[in-house]
Amino acid sequence: MKYAEIISRMTLEEKASLTSGKDFWQSMDIGRLGIGSMFLADGPHGIRKQAAAADHLGLNPSIPATCFPTAATVANSWNEALGEEIGEFLGKEAVAQKVNVLLGPGVNMKRNPLCGRNFEYFSEDPYLAGKIAAGYIRGIQAQGISACVKHFCVNNQEERRMAIDTVVDERTLREIYLTAFEIAVKEGRTKSIMSSYNRLNGSYTNENIHIMQDILRGEWGFNGVVVTDWGGSNDRVAGLIAGNELEMPTTAGETNEEIIEAVKSGRLKEEVLDQCVDRLLELTFTTEEVYKKSQKEFSKEKHHKMAQRVAEESIVMLKNEENILPIKKGTKLAVIGDFAEKPRYQGAGSSIVNPTILHNALDCFKEAEFNSIGYEPGFERYGKKNKKKIEKACELAKKADVILLYIGLDEATEAEGLDRQNMKIPENQVELLNALYEVNQNIVVVLSCGSAVEMPWIKKVKGLLHGYLGGQAGSRAMLRVLAGDVNPSGKLAETYPVHYEDTSSFNNFPGKEVSVEYRESIYIGYRYYDTANIEVLFPFGYGLSYTTFEYLDIKVSEDKVTFKIKNSGSVAGAEVAQLYVGCSSNEIFRPKKELKGFAKVFINPGETKTVTIAFDDKTFRYFNVKTNKWEIEQSDYKIMIGASSSDIRLIDSVFIEGTDAPNPYNKELLPSYYSSKVSKVNVEEFEKLLGHKVPASKWDKTKPLGYNDTIAQCQYAKGWFARFAFYMISFAYWFLRKIGKRMTANVIMMSIYHMPFRGIARMTGGVANMPMVDGILMIANGHFFKGLSHLLRERNKLVKKNKSNEAIAEVVKES
Template identity: 75%
Template sequence: MKYREIIEKMTLEEKASLMSGKDYWTSNDIERLGIKSMFLADGSYGIRKQKKASDKIGLNIGNPSTCFPTAATISNSWNEDLAEKIGEYLGAEAVDQKINVLLGPAINMKRNPLCGRNFEYFSEDPYLAGKLAAGYIRGIQSNGIAACVKHFAVNNQEQRRMTIDTIVDERTLREIYLTAFEIAVKEGKTKSIMSSYNKVNGTYANENIHLMKDILREEWKFNGCVITDWGGSNDRIRGLLAGNELEMPSTGGETNEEIVQAIKSGRLNEKVLDECVDRLLDLIFTTEKALNESYVKIDIEKHHRISQRVAEESIVLLKNKDNILPIKPNKKVAVIGEFAKEARYQGAGSSIVNPTILDNTLDCFEESGIVSIGYEQGFERYGKTNKKLISNACELAKKADVILLYIGLDEYVEVEGLDRNTMSIPKNQIELLDALYKVNKNIVAIISCGCALEMPWINKVKGLLHGYLAGQAGARSILRVLSGDVNPSGKLAETYPIKYEDTPSYNNFPGEEVSVEYREGPYIGYRYYDTVHKEVLFPFGYGLSYTTFEYSDIEVNKNSVTFKLNNSGSVAGMEVAQLYVGCKSDKIFRPKKELKGFAKVFINAGETKTIKIYFDDKTFRYFNVKTNRWEIESAEYEIMIGASSADIRLIDSIWIEGNNTELPYDKSNLPSYYSGKVTDVGLEEFEKLMGKKVPISTLDKKKKLGYNDTISQCKYAKSLIARISYYLMIFIHWILIKLGKREKANIMVMSIFNMPFRGISRMTGGIINMSMLDGILMIVNGKFFKGTAKLIKEKNKLVRSKRNK
């Protein structure tokens, strides 16, 4: 151990105390040994360090910080160097605010387009997500502090995220849901990882030996710290045994005492605790050194300009009929839409950032060169139809040559803790578009949201620009693309289906009450659509430019693929060339093609560049569930170079000599997976893929409610008081929605309805301990008087204990 000498000076109680938080955002300290508290702060796309009440849930406004574009936006840049640059600036701001651990990036896969936190995730593709995340991590940690990659693992929905059991086969787990984390660990060298709330195949991720020890520690050689998601610890001792160092937030010392008693009773070997303390001390000392030695003066304007550059390179041009873009000089433009005046530029929830500067679209027109003849709101932000606003917008539209229509989703639709219930934009925005189309057909729509949308209205717009959530400089960045000052180069990091029902996980999202079954296997996103030739609205990797590119002269060898890329248009631009690989053998089921490399290249008009993309250890591998390791099948592989997954420009092939090991599957047992038609896989076939029986996914409504049942399950409680309390909460939620208090309504769902009962203890900093929770559960389960007596008794005991300290 690196810090054996210090650890030997600690008492058992001191060692245990380091394993949980001091308050909501800081770790514990031991002053006599010079061990200081660490500060941990949210930081996926900007620093969120609260101005006050750091012991509270984290909903107070944060210190001003640069709000960069979200991960969903930046992933459209396909630029690793840019991701690293963002990381450097995020890390510098973290050092300035004395933050040891920055809680990000978030790299969960976009399994389903309705996940409420997709705005914070990179992609549906693990290779792209992993490469960009590694860039972020290198940038953040170049400042000496730590990145904390989250949420490990298979956390792809918000509904019931603290209790849901993710049922996924081993191969899909490895190839789709762990690969980005593997790249983050091996290439990004992340110093810490946040474990997710959910169970994985029956065991909470934080306690999952297979995830935390077999894969993370032993296979990937990760020697950093594992930190729980806030309130994500179920059984503290099992968590320690799995290698979890730090439980957050504080539990008021309750779980520290559990650790002490577990060692005294022999349930836990003190050596396990010492190893966890050693890894945690390394995180504390190395990050504290950086904070002490580094002096960073933040240039707010410079950081703002970097945010603008990132946004410009991430904006995606989806449609440009009749070359309506860029806006021609002297064209009269009508600006319509609520999001033009009050930009939608970031997500919501724990990641929300208080920006240092915020560009406003209406203030940026003069410098853009676009001639605006006026602005109309057009629609109410939160979905209510307003005919007067539509009428006013149409009157302005009649006077314009081109309409710039700013539409999208509001901040309470895309939020941590809640999944969306539709892929549509609000009805009142579509009504506005329909009305505008009748008076002026030259419409350019600018979308603001962090996710894929259905667009049955797309034929009513000539131009379509998706800004995603472009950060504090997004408004100016979008105008620079519209004006032609910037040639768009963003390409989609996720597929846009024509309708939600087309998605492969449609029948299995967000799962039943107990579990969610990943019956589609590895066929998520383009892996499914391309395999079964399903028509989509926009394919993965798609994005238009104001110029054109031609691909030629492909050459393949065992180490790389080389080709030429020519800018055949009239303006300079950047192109994202994408390498896809497909195996021609049908012995093992696979998607038709998978992304295995990419290169973003700037090319002047008329210029030709030679591009080389190297193969790596992930280019030809698959995970063999029989041998329990990565293998390469001896076969011929197609090497495809494309402008998107559906626009393959060059194809060659190469024979790869593999391992020739035992084949993992009996083809006759898995017809859906060998065909790729996985939208309606039956239970029997899914169990054959899993290699075991799948647990029942619905609640047993007759059983007593326990620690890991959610508060929303009080509707099934034996206690009349509990059931009344549940319906009272439903009524309050309804009232909040009606009163327009949508933020409070969302918080109610996130922090009450979907919280397990143990969360009452884990998230109250010791105010309610587990013994008191036992009394609450007695009440919920119909033993009102006995439970009340227990609750009062344990409360008094806790008060006496604190008084005697």
């Protein structure tokens, strides 16, 4: 151990104290040993450091910081170097705000388009997500602080996220859901990782020895710190044994006592605790070094311009019929849509950033040379229908040459803590579009949302620019693309299905009760659509440009592929060339093609550039569940270079020697997986893939409620009071949505409805403890008076204990 001497001077109580938070955002300090507190702050796309009134839902404002485009936006840039630059800027702002650990980036896969937190994740592809995340991490950590890649792992739904059990086969876990983390650890060298809330195959992720010890620390060699998601600790001692060093936020010493007792009883070896403390000290001391130097304030203007450049490079042009874009000079424009005035530029929840500057499209139009003839909001932001607004918008549209229509998803639809109900944009926006089409068919849609949406209306628009969630400078970036000052180069990092029902996980998302089953296995996103020949609206990797590119002269060797790209148009631009690999053998079921490399190249008109993409350790591998390791199947492999997953421009092949591993599968037992028709896999076949029985997916309504049951389960409680509370909460949620208070309704769903009972203690920073939760559970389970008495008695004990601790702390301070 690096800090054995310091640890030898600690009491058992001091060691235990370091493994839990000091308050909502800080780790514990030990002044007598020179150990300071670390400040951990949300920050996937901007620093969210709260000076006071801390919360984890984004309810209270934070110190102003640059709001960069979200991860879902930046992934469309397909630019690893740009990710590193963003990381540098984020790191500088974190240092300026005295943040030790920046909680991001998030690399969970977009298994399903409806996951409420998809705006915070990069892609449906682990290779792309991992590469860009590694860039972020290198940039952040180059400033002397730590990134914290999250949420480890298979956290792909928000509903019941603190209790849901994710049931997934080992191969799928490794190939799809862990690969991005692997790249973040090995290439980004992240100093910390945040564990996810959910269970994985029966055990909570931060207690799961298989992923925490066997894979993370054993195979990947990770020697940093694992932090729980806020309130995500179930059994604190089990977490420490697995190697989860830090629990956040504070539990006011409650779990420290559990650790002390576990050491004394022999359940937890003190050397295991010492190792955890050693890694915590390493993170604390190394992230403190930067604060010993003179600190410089960051330039708000410089960082704002960087946010704009990132947004410009991430905008995706999805449609450009009749070359309606870029907008010609002198064109009379009608600007319509509420989002033009009040931009949708970031997600909602723990990642909400208080921007230093914020542009909207209307202000930007005043500075530009566009001939705007007026603006109308056209629709109510949160879905309420308004005929008068549509009529006013249509009157304006009649006078224009082109309509710029700003539409998308609102903040209440995409939010941490709850999943979307469907893939549609609000009906009142579609009604507006339909009405505008009747009076003027020259419509350009500017779309703002953080995830895929259905577009049954797309034939009624001639131009479509998708800005995703472009951050504080996104409006100006969009205007520059509209004007042709910037040639769009973004390409989709996720597939857009025609209908939500086309997704492979449609029948198994979300898990509503005990578990969620990943019956589709490795077939998510383009891996499914391309292999099963499902028609899509826009394929993975798709994006248009104001110029054209030709692909030429492919050459393949055992370690790389080389080819040429020519800009055959008249405008300078950047092209994202994508390397896909497909195995010719059908002995082991695999997707038709998988992304294994990419390169973004800027090319002037008429210029030709040579591009080389090297093969790496992930190019030909698959995970063999029989040998329990990565293997290579001996076969010819198709090497495909494409402008998207469905626009393959060059094809060659290479023969690769295999590792002679036994085939782990019996084709006859897994017909759905070998045919890729996985949208309706039955339980028997899924069990053959898993190698064991599927656990019960429904609540056992006969059992009493426990710590890890959610408030939603109170509908089955034996106690009348708990059932009454459930119906009151449900009514409040319904009523708030009915009167248009959707954001407030969401808070009920996020912070109450899906919260497990243990969260009452884990998320309140010592206001409540587990003995008090015992009393609440007694009430829920039908013992009202006994439970109430227990609750009040334990509350009084806690209050007295806190007063005693405060008095002792005051004496120590004075001495």
